[in-house]
Amino acid sequence: MDLTRRSLLIGAAGLPLASRTTGDPFTLGVASGDPTADGIVLWTRLAPRPLADGGLGGMPDRDVDVEWQLAEDERFTRVVRSGTATARPSWAHSVHVEPAGLRPGREYFYRFRTGGHLSPTGRTRTAPAPGTAPDLAFGVVSCSNYEHGYFTAYRRLADQQPDLVLHLGDYIYEYGPGGYENSTGTIVRSHTEHRCQTLAQFRLRHAQYKTDPDLRALHALAPWIAVNDDHEVENDWAGAHPGTSGRPHFTQRKIAGYRAYYEHMPLRRSALPRGSGIRLHRRLAWGDLATFHVLDTRQFRDEQPCDDGLRAGCAARLAPGRTLVGSAQRAWLAAGLRASRTRWNMLAQQIFMAQHDYHLGPGKEVVVDTWDGYTADRDRVLGDIAASGARNPVVLTGDIHCHYASDLLADFDDLDSRRIGVELVTTSVTSDGDGYDTPAALAAELAENPHIAYADQRRGFIAARLTPTELRADFHTLPYVTKRHAPSTVAASFTVADGTHRLSRSAVPGRRAPQAAAAGAPRRS
Template identity: 85%
Template sequence: MELTRRTFLIGTAGMSLAPRRTGDPFTLGVASGDPTPDGIVLWTRLAPSPLADGGHGGMPDRNVDVEWQLAEDEKFTRVVRSGTATAQPSWAHSVHVEPTGLQPGREYFYRFRTGRHLSPTGRTRTAPAPGTAPALAFGVVSCSNYEQGYFTAYRRLGEQHPDLVLHLGDYIYEYAPGGYKNSDGKIVRSHTEHRCQTLAEFRLRHAQYKTDPDLQALHALAPWIAVNDDHEVENNWAGVHPGTSGRPNFPQRKTAGYRAYYEHMPLRRTSLPHGSRMQLYRRLAWGDLATFHVLDTRQFRDDQPCDDGVRANCSDRLLTSRVLVGGKQRQWLASGLQASRARWNLLAQQIFMAQHDYHLGPGKEVVLDTWDGYTAERDRVLGDIVASGARNPVVLTGDIHCHYASDLLTDFDDPDSRRVGVELVTTSVTSDGDGYDVPAARAIELEENPHIAYADQRRGFISARLTPTELKADFHTLPYVTRRNAPSTVTASFTVADGAHRLSRSNATAARAPQAAAAAAPHR
């Protein structure tokens, strides 16, 4: 029987759930990421006891050889690359392999072996060759809090058969058990002990998340492009400034968080952390169809103004001196956009870019941890996008725990100003629990923010299809995440035509009752 993506997803989940040999080190699954036309990153981590004290996964304090294979078929009768990697205790026995010389635009299968133990099989794909523009199916996810629900959204995204998955941050949450309450206070499954501050605590938390079968299945199904946000280190941290915890020794916590993030994600050696610094902004091409400009909106920013939070009358947020992406990254982005010959330019980043006023009537009330806290930097970046002449800019965003679809304007206070592009914001996988649907609140969203076309505060993901002529984005929502196996429903669909720079709502969803976020600012 031919192995379809759906049967592969089901089979991968089966391997994750089925009993494995005692001492099996592949309890955290496999993953791949950052595809290029001739290469890919392959990842695993050895951890026979993933939640063992100390964060070492039950592994001995010595190097371990791990064999790897990459094949053209799922039975591994046509192996095209193979080798041996060394899993080192200093890197939590994680393995990052970067095979090259592969064929562009094709699927491969990979696996690892150490001793008598064989890993689950992963499926991956290289990027298409330059000069080609085949259609791309991709998913966008963000914000998965283990305590607040089951990761069913990952499984439902896998059932959409993506070629590529974008994870835009908050892959883990750093809080102590019960430290982040949603509106009903419900805890579905408890975090590992302690608030994450040490390397051992971050390793344990990542390992706990990686044991989730739905997360493992999506990792094994398709390559990921991943970037962190704040909770991989600490809520609302900014540059050299700690976040809302107010705890000392922030550089040490940041060093530990970055190291554990690298150890558990399919990232290239170019992202290897150096102390409290890590190279995360990068560019990946998908043939001539799309270029992904991956931004880092945490590491180079000024501190949030006016003591952070949701504020009105914060004049400091308007200061022209305030930066978010920083001068070097901004120049990198502007140069890349100017040089881009891709049909679509997708900016994968973490925080809400469009203006979002939560106050009905005169004045503005905004979330200062978003681009609204850095308005001059937003104006500069949007101006750079316009000046570059880059074709079809689309901003892809996470963080806010709500679905949003917006037009990006040169002047958000003038609805008739120039359209720069569009922003598609994915809601959370689980963060804030089941979520809710409040249609009446949509009036506030639209009256104060006419550039916002859609809002929904339930959990879910975005599934998108990109062709040379059109981007189509389906917003999927789940009715609940505090119970297992929720279905997903497409509650809105939008298209962006080549050259349009604006959203168009599809006929399939235009007639549906509008979904809306709550009027209150989100709890993040």
């Protein structure tokens, strides 16, 4: 069912009026997330002036009661849960509600009200019940830089009517105005003042991103499973090691970045930040069809070797003791995979897992901010996946600003080695601007990396459909993001049949077989 403008505004009837406030406090929209078979997270944040100085959205410095409703129909004639939440200034007047006892596999509608103002209506759904395995349509997105373009990819994904959205990091970028120059030097719209370092600055930046109507539309359409990467704090940070801003005040930046991330995302109370940390690795089941194992590849990693970036001859990346996910998270993942009885096991994480050699010929040149910088940990995790017996492992990845489809091998230098699973990498929503469509170096890149079946440096998203017998992934691309209203087209499609651990290219109806973009170092930053 489409959430039209009319349906979003339907019916304040049934909600008692309270004293009215000045200015619509629901400018940042509504969102839902982390669905279970009997529950969901509902989110909003009160901000009548979202870009007001101080990062509090123009709200008074006092607690505000917010009523909420969850219904089985968009007219709210069958309300099944309701209540009042307190929006506190200490948490930027954000609201996280976790209604429980819901029916599995059901579509629900929700809304908020305060001070005589009614929020837009959001649509959400619970996960299916154990023992059932209905088909799942889901989208995968990553890397949305406000300055580099319009968030049209979010709108085009919403057009696909997904049941679930996975956001794999870089939801915001922390740079000051013009601080991250893309390949064309084009700034479409400017960031709020200052590089994000304080809580107020991070709150302003999140609010600015949520002023984008296409982002709000995708949030309101379906529940999200979200996890951060580096730019929600700062570029290229790793565990206790700062990124490009340097060490002074790094811990304070992490505290501020994580607090603002929680305040603006539909996360459960289990993710409430504590000190400079936040619990984001988690596991969500979708009936007997799939388990989503969500990984955190930032908080527990060792520092990137060899001064980060694209490097050749970096022996440090091969050190056996280096870790990306940390021993505790790796043990958590291995245990979850061993216990899984679902048909598909989706590992939602941030950075390119497959080996990617950018050097043509003997020797290797790799990006050490990916799993290539942590080869021993990659071997351990792939070994854990293989040993677990978990059915149909699929790694879902963001970060790299390119589409990729890869097979995951026990030994990437030996095509005859054991096939562990597949990796689907989504390109960016906007980061690095319009992107490229230059296929000249495709043959050389894929010959150097024969386990990689597809690459494309344009902007877009992945729209996937999961059934008990097959995963189909459509790689959507947009011709531009520096102008509004771009269409999206399916540039390539791949399927994975149950039990095969192997990608198969599928025809795109009505189109010639697409060609991937040119090789070369990725522009992620």
